Amino acid sequence: xxxxxxxxxxxxxxxxxxxxMALQWPDVEVDAITVVYGNMPLEVASANARYSVxxxxxxxxxxxxxxxxxxxxxxxxxxxxxxxxxxxxGQLRPQRPAAGQNAVEELIRRFRAAPxxxxxxxxxxxxxxxxxxxxxxxxxxxxxxxxxMGGAANCVGNVTPAAEFNIWCxxxxxRIVFHSGMKCxxxxxxxxxFDAALSDEEMAYIRSFDTERAHFALDCNSFxxxxxxxxxxxxxxxxxxxxxMAIAIEPGVCTxxxxxxxxxxxxxxxxxxxxxxxxxxxxxxxxxxxVCWEIDKPRWxxxxxxxxx
Amino acid sequence: xxxxxxxxTDPGIDDAMALFFALASPEIEVVGVTTVFGNxxxxxxxxxxxxxxxxxxxxxxxxxxxxxxxxxxxFEEPATLVHGQNGLGEVALPAPKTSPDxxxxxxxxxxxxxxxxxxxxxxxxxxxxxxxxxxxxxPRIVERVAxxxxxxxxxxxxxxxxxxxxxxxxxxxxxxxxVFTAGWPVTMLGLDVTMAVQxxxxxxxxxxxxxxxxxxxxxSRFYLEFHRQVHGLDACHTHDPSVIAYLIxxxxxxxxxxxxxxxxxxIAMGLTLWDRCGKWLRPNAWTGRPAVGVCTRVDAPxxxxxxxxxxxxxxLPAQ
Numbered sequence: 038x039x040x041x042x043x044x045x046x047x048x049x050x051x052x053x054x055x056x057x058m059a060l061q062w063p064d065v066e067v068d069a070i071t072v073v074y075g076n077m078p079l080e081v082a083s084a085n086a087r088y089s090v091x092x093x094x095x096x097x098x099x100x101x102x103x104x105x106x107x108x109x110x111x112x113x114x115x116x117x118x119x120x121x122x123x124x125x126x127g128q129l130r131p132q133r134p135a136a137g138q139n140a141v142e143e144l145i146r147r148f149r150a151a152p153x154x155x156x157x158x159x160x161x162x163x164x165x166x167x168x169x170x171x172x173x174x175x176x177x178x179x180x181x182x183x184x185x186m187g188g189a190a191n192c193v194g195n196v197t198p199a200a201e202f203n204i205w206c207x208x209x210x211x212r213i214v215f216h217s218g219m220k221c222x223x224x225x226x227x228x229x230x231f232d233a234a235l236s237d238e239e240m241a242y243i244r245s246f247d248t249e250r251a252h253f254a255l256d257c258n259s260f261x262x263x264x265x266x267x268x269x270x271x272x273x274x275x276x277x278x279x280x281x282m283a284i285a286i287e288p289g290v291c292t293x294x295x296x297x298x299x300x301x302x303x304x305x306x307x308x309x310x311x312x313x314x315x316x317x318x319x320x321x322x323x324x325x326x327x328v329c330w331e332i333d334k335p336r337w338x339x340x341x342x343x344x345x346x
Numbered sequence: 347x348x349x350x351x352x353x354x355t356d357p358g359i360d361d362a363m364a365l366f367f368a369l370a371s372p373e374i375e376v377v378g379v380t381t382v383f384g385n386x387x388x389x390x391x392x393x394x395x396x397x398x399x400x401x402x403x404x405x406x407x408x409x410x411x412x413x414x415x416x417x418x419x420x421f422e423e424p425a426t427l428v429h430g431q432n433g434l435g436e437v438a439l440p441a442p443k444t445s446p447d448x449x450x451x452x453x454x455x456x457x458x459x460x461x462x463x464x465x466x467x468x469x470x471x472x473x474x475x476x477x478x479x480x481x482x483x484x485p486r487i488v489e490r491v492a493x494x495x496x497x498x499x500x501x502x503x504x505x506x507x508x509x510x511x512x513x514x515x516x517x518x519x520x521x522x523x524x525v526f527t528a529g530w531p532v533t534m535l536g537l538d539v540t541m542a543v544q545x546x547x548x549x550x551x552x553x554x555x556x557x558x559x560x561x562x563x564x565x566s567r568f569y570l571e572f573h574r575q576v577h578g579l580d581a582c583h584t585h586d587p588s589v590i591a592y593l594i595x596x597x598x599x600x601x602x603x604x605x606x607x608x609x610x611x612x613i614a615m616g617l618t619l620w621d622r623c624g625k626w627l628r629p630n631a632w633t634g635r636p637a638v639g640v641c642t643r644v645d646a647p648x649x650x651x652x653x654x655x656x657x658x659x660x661x662l663p664a665q
Binding site: 104107108145171172173209212213303 | 413414415417418450451452453456475479482483484485520524610611
């Protein structure tokens with residue numbers, strides 16, 4: 038039976054690969070892609086998302102949403118993803134325009150129309166989702182489950198020592214989503230590091246597929262690969278969004294998960310966006326979301342390979 | 347031509363007075379009512395809005411239910427001490443026969459504003475959450491509204507929740523700051539002018555010749571009692587109806603201009619801090635922000651006369 042996904046994304050490099058994975062997976066139908074500012078300004082992320090759809094020969098509608106965080110000004114990650122966010126591919130010019138409707142409206146409309154049937158995968162700041170949940174709190178019950186690429190479960194961040202970029206961008210939005218009652222799995226950026234990153238050999242293997250998708254997946258990450266090595270001592274190509282997508286495609290890729298009280302630091306700059314997981318249940322607060330602790334790394338890579346071959 | 351408004355409300359005794367004031371005034375065309383938490387929980391606000399419209403014979407007007415909590419803070423308790431458990435001073439209205447519009451309030455606002463560009467004034471008299479959410483859904487409404495005329499804040503006087511904060515702003519200071527700084531024309535009717543217009547028992551008694559007036563008299567009992575107990579005042583402040591008075595006749599008010607920022611944390615949370623000077627040695631949080639029209643003085647006798655005229659005159663569909 039076909040599973041239905043909606044992907045919310047600030048499309049740059051690794052988002053693009055995650056989009057390709059979902060669009061290529063046999064029993065997954067991506068109903069819509071909603072775009073948010075984040076890695077890139079909204080209109081650049083939107084073009085990147087639409088181009089990624091076209092690489093797969095699909096016509097999935099792409100809706101543009103929030104251009105800045107709920108309460109803060111926008112900050113982008115061109116220092117990590119390059120000027121247009123797609124590595125050596127530069128500025129992309131997709132054939133099709135974005136759909137006319139606003140992403141937040143569209144999220145509410147689609148989840149209302151099919152309660153309990155659509156999986157949400159978020160790859161960027163949670164602004165669109167938080168706006169939708171504030172406008173329509175019942176959406177929390179309508180989402181089948183939500184896989185969130187975001188945060189760092191009680192470990193080091195990637196944009197500050199405390200925080201991962203997506204959550205750091207809009208911590209107030211993340212807090213709304215985490216406490217919304219929606220069934221969530223938080224997949225922190227730590228799951229794309231070390232052995233989960235693609236080695237030179239693995240990248241060469243992908244290159245050997247010689248498909249448009251394989252070249253696209255590597256080329257759009259060329260800047261991020263260098264930046265990861267330079268800034269974050271990466272073992273290879275780190276792909277946080279594709280890891281999250283692999284889990285959404287096959288939940289067993291997450292081999293250890295548990296439910297905890299998780300909150301987001303919003304009050305000061307030092308800890309802005311920190312995802313504080315009550316791992317030992319010391320607060321006594323009721324658990325609100327699931328946290329991913331371990332993944333099956335070989336299996337995540339097999340899923341990736343399958344979608345690029 | 348009548349001014350189109352969207353009335354965003356948390357009814358609320360003075361909300362009900364303001365809604366009837368608007369419905370009974372030919373200068374104003376209410377194109378929709380949107381509801382929010384505040385004086386009451388949002389669901390009750392929606393029920394009350396529907397019931398009030400039904401009472402006024404205007405069930406043709408759409409009601410869209412809005413936010414149930416602030417953008418960032420938790421929702422504090424509704425103001426049952428001010429407005430009663432049912433929000434209308436324990437005066438019961440029949441359960442409404444009509445249902446709300448299926449759209450969330452923010453969506454309703456966006457749709458209406460985009461449909462009638464340049465024609466609609468947003469008239470919020472509760473926390474500004476729906477208005478801020480509408481801005482997030484569609485930033486272009488900033489250029490497409492005719493303006494925002496709101497009840498909230500206190501520019502030159504103390505608040506009414508605490509010395510810093512007026513209740514509507516205090517409930518959602520983050521939303522309020524977004525609304526004040528969005529760049530659209532905002533006119534603020536704060537406690538500066540709403541507390542200066544007072545309706546006493548004799549005034550309410552004078553309204554009883556009409557059906558609307560009789561209802562307002564009934565709900566004012568609870569409201570008067572609150573003002574007696576907490577403010578030691580033998581009259582009610584005229585908060586939400588002030589927005590409608592301004593929309594009918596802006597010459598009732600003196601308006602001065604300057605940017606307003608809202609304090610969003612600490613002991614002064616909810617304070618509407620108004621830059622009345624504009625000249626500072628260094629740039630600050632007010633620098634470059636749009637000027638807000640702040641009503642600083644009011645011709646109170648004329649406001650009272652106008653409200654009386656409209657409520658007693660009752661230009662509404664026959665029951």
